[in-house]
Amino acid sequence: MTASAVAHVVVSGLATGSIYALVALSLVIVYNATRTVNFAQGEMFMVSTFVAWSVARAGAPLGVAIVVTLVCAAALGFVIERLVIRHAIAATHWDVLIITLGLSLVLKAGAGIVWTNDEFPFPSYFGDRPMAIGAVRVAPVSLGIVGASMVLMAVLYALLRFTRLGRAMRAVAQNQTAASLMGISVPRVFSAAWMLAAVVGAVAGVLIAPVVFLSTKMGLIVINGFIAAVLGGFGSMLGAILGGMLLGVLENLAPLYLPTSIRYSVPFLVLIAILLLRPSGLVGRVERRKV
Amino acid sequence: MRRAGLVGLVALVTIVWPFVVPPYVVFLTTLILVNGIVAIGLNLLTGYTNQLSFGHAGFVAIGAYTGALVTIHAPDMPVPFTLLLAGLVTALVGLALGIPCLRLEGLYLAMATLAFGVVVLEAILNLDWLTRGADGLRVPPPSLVTSGIARYFLVAAVTVVMVAAAMSLVRTRTGRAFLAIRESEIAAQASGVDVARYKTVAFVVSAFYTGVGGGLFAFVVGFLSPDGFDVFVSVDYLVMVIVGGLASVPGSLVGAAVVTLLNDWLARFQNYRPLIFGAVLVAVMLFMPGGIASAAAGFNRLNRHGGLRAPPTPPIDGSGRPGGAVTPLE
Numbered sequence: 001m002t003a004s005a006v007a008h009v010v011v012s013g014l015a016t017g018s019i020y021a022l023v024a025l026s027l028v029i030v031y032n033a034t035r036t037v038n039f040a041q042g043e044m045f046m047v048s049t050f051v052a053w054s055v056a057r058a059g060a061p062l063g064v065a066i067v068v069t070l071v072c073a074a075a076l077g078f079v080i081e082r083l084v085i086r087h088a089i090a091a092t093h094w095d096v097l098i099i100t101l102g103l104s105l106v107l108k109a110g111a112g113i114v115w116t117n118d119e120f121p122f123p124s125y126f127g128d129r130p131m132a133i134g135a136v137r138v139a140p141v142s143l144g145i146v147g148a149s150m151v152l153m154a155v156l157y158a159l160l161r162f163t164r165l166g167r168a169m170r171a172v173a174q175n176q177t178a179a180s181l182m183g184i185s186v187p188r189v190f191s192a193a194w195m196l197a198a199v200v201g202a203v204a205g206v207l208i209a210p211v212v213f214l215s216t217k218m219g220l221i222v223i224n225g226f227i228a229a230v231l232g233g234f235g236s237m238l239g240a241i242l243g244g245m246l247l248g249v250l251e252n253l254a255p256l257y258l259p260t261s262i263r264y265s266v267p268f269l270v271l272i273a274i275l276l277l278r279p280s281g282l283v284g285r286v287e288r289r290k291v
Numbered sequence: 292m293r294r295a296g297l298v299g300l301v302a303l304v305t306i307v308w309p310f311v312v313p314p315y316v317v318f319l320t321t322l323i324l325v326n327g328i329v330a331i332g333l334n335l336l337t338g339y340t341n342q343l344s345f346g347h348a349g350f351v352a353i354g355a356y357t358g359a360l361v362t363i364h365a366p367d368m369p370v371p372f373t374l375l376l377a378g379l380v381t382a383l384v385g386l387a388l389g390i391p392c393l394r395l396e397g398l399y400l401a402m403a404t405l406a407f408g409v410v411v412l413e414a415i416l417n418l419d420w421l422t423r424g425a426d427g428l429r430v431p432p433p434s435l436v437t438s439g440i441a442r443y444f445l446v447a448a449v450t451v452v453m454v455a456a457a458m459s460l461v462r463t464r465t466g467r468a469f470l471a472i473r474e475s476e477i478a479a480q481a482s483g484v485d486v487a488r489y490k491t492v493a494f495v496v497s498a499f500y501t502g503v504g505g506g507l508f509a510f511v512v513g514f515l516s517p518d519g520f521d522v523f524v525s526v527d528y529l530v531m532v533i534v535g536g537l538a539s540v541p542g543s544l545v546g547a548a549v550v551t552l553l554n555d556w557l558a559r560f561q562n563y564r565p566l567i568f569g570a571v572l573v574a575v576m577l578f579m580p581g582g583i584a585s586a587a588a589g590f591n592r593l594n595r596h597g598g599l600r601a602p603p604t605p606p607i608d609g610s611g612r613p614g615g616a617v618t619p620l621e
Contacts, residue, residue: 037398087577095576098533101526102576105569113562223405223522230402265413268406272391275403279394 007136009252015142015211017248018149022204023225024232024240025156026197032173032235033193035093036085039100042222043107044080044198048073049205050115053122053214062125066206070199077198081191104219111216122209145207152203153241156196160237165192173235227271233281242282247271305447309440318511319555321443324450325507327547330531331457331540332500337529338537339461340493341473342392343401346408348524350498352415354381354505355515356422359430362509370433370445370510377506378499385498389491396476408525415517427516430509446507453500457540460496469493470538527554534575536584545583 023041030038038044052069056062080103088096126144130137160166171179172189180186205218212218228247232239247267254266274282309317333347358377361368388407395403415422422428436445460466468489471479480486509515527550535546553571557564579586 084573084577088580091576091580094533094537095580095582098530099573099576101530102569102572105565106573107569109562109564109566109569113566227402227406230398234398262413262417265410268409271406272403272410275395275399276391279396279399281399 004136006253006256008138009256010249011136011138011146012142013249013252014245015139015145015248016252017228017245018146019204019208019221019244020224020228020247021241021244022149022152022200022207023221024229024244025153025237026201026204027222027225027229028235028237028240029169029193029197029200031229033169034085034190036096036100037093037226038194038197039097039222040080040103040107041197041201041225042219043104043111044073044076045201045205045221046216046219047076047107047111048198048202049122049209049214049218050111052202052206053120053209054115056123062123069202069206073198073202074195077194077196078191081194085194086187086190104222108216108219115216117216119213119215122214124210126210141211145211148203148207152200156200156237159196165189169193227267231271231274231281233283236281236283239281239283246282309443314439317439317443319551321439321446321511323544323548323551324446325504325511326528326531326551327544328450328453328507329501329504329528330535330543330547331453332497332504333528334532334535334537334540334543335457335460335469335500336493336497338532338539338543339466339469339473340490342490342493343397344404344497345401345522345525345529346404346406346411347497347501347528348520348522349404349408349411350381350385350501351505351508351524351528352411352515352517352520353384354378354502355509355520356415356428356505357381357502358506358509359428359515360421362431362433363428366431367434370436373433374449374503374506377509378503381502381505382495382499385494385501386491389494389498392494393487393490405522405525408520408522412517412520415520422517425517427514430513430515432513433510436510442511446511449503449507453503454540454544457500461538461540465489465492473538530572534572534582536582536587539582539584542582542584549583 023045026041026045027038030036030041048069051072052065055065055068060068084099084103085096088099091099124141126140130139131143160170168179168184168189169192171182171184172186176186179189208221209218224247225244228244229240230243231247232241232243250267250270258266308320312320329347329351332350333344336342336344354377357380358373361373361376388404392400392403416424418424419426436442461469468479468484471482471484472486472489472493476486512519531546531550532543533546534549535544536542553568554564557567560567575583
């Protein structure tokens with residue numbers, strides 16, 4: 001195993017990790033605003049990717065397809081929040097957990113009925129020929145995924161840091177009561193969070209679909225996104241990104257060094273180990289609570 | 292008097308039931324009771340003690356494989372011992388998982404238990420000299436329990452014991468400690484509850500119940516394969532507990548019945564099955580917040596005056612912020 005081969009694996013690990021990070025970010029965005037873990041996030045991501053595929057197949061140029069997809073994703077997020085989640089606002093977290101699980105079943109089965117459960121190839125926007133950076137050969141698609149994810153993360157950071165909406169979202173994440181007393185419309189922030197999360201998820205879907213085939217099973221990635229978010233410390237954006245990258249690299253490196261019999265367990269064993277050492281994730285803070 | 296009459300009626304129906312309904316219904320009833328035992332086990336941990344587990348299918352698998360392997364290698368072992376062994380082995384694993392998990396709470400605990408479930412599956416796949424891996428393991432009928440009706444009575448008897456034990460447990464000092472931890476770990480500790488000890492106890496008892504349920508599952512289904520114990524099965528058990536009602540033993544049985552029957556009844560709809568199942572989940576939680584048990588309690592309150600109101604559930608993220616504390620201003 002040469003150093004450049006390892007570097008190649010690490011780069012593709014970072015690409016997978018970027019996708020996990022984006023899914024983790026969309027979970028964290030919803031969680032921070034509404035204190036809800038959205039188990040339907042993976043299915044929302046899958047449905048958005050299918051929309052992109054349908055639009056592209058109808059003959060629209062790729063750019064148009066992506067714009068349409070992002071709009072549809074935002075609409076889906078808005079509708080789900082407005083029609084279902086908003087009505088469970090007074091419910092316990094347990095109830096909301098079951099509701100999002102139910103939604104994920106509905107979306108997955110619905111997608112299966114509309115698009116069938118087959119696997120479809122998804123058009124790629126990056127070339128197939130490996131590029132050489134020094135002695136390291138990397139697939140353009142890996143670089144494209146990492147690059148696009150970085151750009152999206154930067155946009156998200158700017159949005160949350162510098163815009164009025166971002167400030168409102170951070171305020172609601174800190175304290176809903178205080179935020180609403182300051183005149184922030186909490187329901188509007190809820191809507192915005194769901195739409196934003198759906199859009200981030202849709203970008204992740206469109207990025208990863210050319211690498212893995214498009215199918216209704218894609219939504220399962222939410223489990224890895226969940227792991228990434230918890231690994232980093234649930235609620236922390238930086239943690240979600242770190243956790244995603246770490247998980248992606250580990251998953252890609254483990255098969256190189258470990259016998260087949262345990263390679264699939266490794267990310268999970270590492271997860272347990274990290275949680276035992278740092279019970280609130282890599283960058284999570286232990287919340288101080290009052291009775 | 293009314294209570295004694297009710298118990299007598301239930302006992303009578305339980306005994307007559309397998310002789311008057313078709314064999315398939317007997318099988319379904321048996322499956323409901325097995326799932327009910329697992330759901331009660333999960334409820335003791337998740338509902339009573341507020342420790343979310345996404346890995347109970349792993350415990351079921353350990354119990355089921357233990358039961359199956361004992362039956363294969365020691366065919367003369369009396370069934371109660373086999374089940375006890377399945378429960379004890381699983382409880383031991385629960386102890387081994389529960390102690391390190393004391394450091395975790397909320398979503399972090401959910402994640403660690405999910406990882407535990409995956410690792411158990413991988414272990415079953417890779418220990419193929421013992422478990423026959425992905426090929427699956429055929430479970431021979433244990434001694435004396437060879438017919439569907441015999442299996443039904445075995446499961447029913449075990450269920451009665453387990454339900455009675457759980458209903459008593461939750462009324463003891465231990466049960467009150469569980470509830471105190473659920474409401475607030477800090478307050479529980481301040482009141483002298485040994486939080487670490489009782490959380491471990493909850494893990495062990497929950498694993499024991501789940502292991503016994505797993506052993507029965509092996510006998511009832513007769514064939515075990517690792518893909519029957521994936522994460523979605525863990526989610527199914529959670530659905531039973533939450534739909535039935537957290538911190539309610541009868542609720543868990545009702546939840547198990549609802550999920551098992553719904554799964555069976557919806558099989559005819561093929562592709563639409565998960566669609567309808569998901570829609571039912573959403574509807575139940577929207578219109579019956581707190582699950583069936585709390586809806587039934589509300590109905591009872593309307594009929595009778597007084598009665599205990601179920602305390603609100605703290606959030607799963609362990610932040611101490613109750614779920615619906617903030618009603619946003621329109």
